[in-house]
Amino acid sequence: MPSLFEPVRAGALQLSNRVVMAPLTRNRAPDAVPTPLMAEYYAQRASAGLLITEATAISHQGQGYADVPGLYGSEQLDGWKRVTDAVHARGGRIVTQLWHVGRVSHVDLQPGGQKPVAPSAITAQTKTYLVRADGSGEFVPTSEPRALEAAELPGIVQDYRRAARHAITSAGFDGVEVHGANGYLLDQFLKRSSNQRTDDYGGSIENRARLLLEVMRAVVEEIGGGVTGIRLSPVTPANDVNDPQPQALFEYVLRQLAPLGLAYVHIIEGATGGPRELPERPFDYAALKRAYREAGGKAAWMVNNGYDRALAEQALAQGADLVAFGRPFIANPDLVERLRTGAPLNPADKTTFYGGGARGYTDYPTLAASGQTQAA
Ligand code: FNR
Numbered sequence: 065m066p067s068l069f070e071p072v073r074a075g076a077l078q079l080s081n082r083v084v085m086a087p088l089t090r091n092r093a094p095d096a097v098p099t100p101l102m103a104e105y106y107a108q109r110a111s112a113g114l115l116i117t118e119a120t121a122i123s124h125q126g127q128g129y130a131d132v133p134g135l136y137g138s139e140q141l142d143g144w145k146r147v148t149d150a151v152h153a154r155g156g157r158i159v160t161q162l163w164h165v166g167r168v169s170h171v172d173l174q175p176g177g178q179k180p181v182a183p184s185a186i187t188a189q190t191k192t193y194l195v196r197a198d199g200s201g202e203f204v205p206t207s208e209p210r211a212l213e214a215a216e217l218p219g220i221v222q223d224y225r226r227a228a229r230h231a232i233t234s235a236g237f238d239g240v241e242v243h244g245a246n247g248y249l250l251d252q253f254l255k256r257s258s259n260q261r262t263d264d265y266g267g268s269i270e271n272r273a274r275l276l277l278e279v280m281r282a283v284v285e286e287i288g289g290g291v292t293g294i295r296l297s298p299v300t301p302a303n304d305v306n307d308p309q310p311q312a313l314f315e316y317v318l319r320q321l322a323p324l325g326l327a328y329v330h331i332i333e334g335a336t337g338g339p340r341e342l343p344e345r346p347f348d349y350a351a352l353k354r355a356y357r358e359a360g361g362k363a364a365w366m367v368n369n370g371y372d373r374a375l376a377e378q379a380l381a382q383g384a385d386l387v388a389f390g391r392p393f394i395a396n397p398d399l400v401e402r403l404r405t406g407a408p409l410n411p412a413d414k415t416t417f418y419g420g421g422a423r424g425y426t427d428y429p430t431l432a433a434s435g436q437t438q439a440a
Contacts, residue, residue: 074364075327076290086390098143110156128165148236166249167209182209239291247303289325322361
């Protein structure tokens with residue numbers, strides 16, 4: 065059985081171990097520009113086999129939360145270059161998560177105060193995060209979106225393509241992960257509850273998957289499949305999405321992705337950050353993987369949601385290649401070392417997840433700093 069702490073190859077990415085840092089939005093990038101503090105935060109976690117950045121907007125229209133970073137302005141790319149340099153200096157590997165939020169946004173965050181865009185004009189029953197004039201954060205309901213015209217979709221595909229190119233050539237990333245999960249734009253197109261279009265991008269599974277597949281083919285054409293990953297969440301209720309036939313939908317998507325030669329496929333099992341099994345939304349992940357492999361897909365298989373060391377080892381024994389950890393990485397910059405030695409984990413402080421400065425961000429102690437190097 066492969067160990068969590070053995071090297072592995074994911075497409076063109078050679079990784080020093082199988083522990084991945086999951087994408088984690090932290091809302092610490094004022095004006096969407098990554099800061100030196102962010103470089104320190106990611107560098108602290110560089111012992112992960114792979115770091116996936118927090119979701120990063122491909123365009124101003126793709127923004128849905130205050131103080132999240134972007135990849136569409138030169139200052140943003142320069143800020144990310146400082147992050148990737150700091151991670152590479154520590155021997156780490158880092159990809160960025162390409163994000164368009166679709167309807168999970170607010171008019172205050174959109175260009176010209178316009179409505180957010182979506183497959184259909186259906187408001188998500190969910191919240192986004194704004195920063196008040198006094199600097200404090202606030203969760204507010206998302207704004208009513210407008211349905212995208214079919215003629216606008218090539219422009220969005222182009223935004224993904226451009227962001228992918230700049231991520232590699234200007235920002236110094238080792239690759240990108242397309243965010244196809246958690247009820248954001250691409251997932252909104254995939255799922256019936258948010259997509260009621262009657263054109264080529266709505267209705268059948270093939271039509272609902274079209275935008276995601278166009279994006280993936282464009283990104284792969286631009287930077288190569290070997291440095292491209294995708295994140296999917298077949299049954300998560302996050303951000304108010306649902307589909308009556310997730311198994312057929314996602315098996316179709318995975319079969320279509322198989323020929324692209326991706327670096328990895330990243331699957332969130334169950335409700336993101338919640339239960340791994342949803343009785344009302346059953347899903348067979350082994351069958352999903354089988355559909356991909358039978359179609360010739362060779363990407364590394366990455367799993368996420370609620371993993372600890374024992375569950376991660378079980379997943380590897382069952383054929384997963386990589387395990388992504390989210391909340392444990394917030395509170396444990398040296399998570400790999402802690403998992404390897406069986407040391408206790410620092411608990412995460414939820415009150416500092418979103419927004420703020422160094423507290424609850426770069427001040428979590430390593431084992432060495434807390435004098436626990438001899439822990440069990
Ligand atoms: C997240 N998650 C997340 N997912 C994603 O695809 N992009 C993102 O930017 C974020 N942001 C984010 C912020 C915070 C504070 C949390 C807690 C979660 C979901 C995350 O990647 C992961 O799927 C869940 O946390 C479940 O994994 P763990 O935490 O159980 O290992």
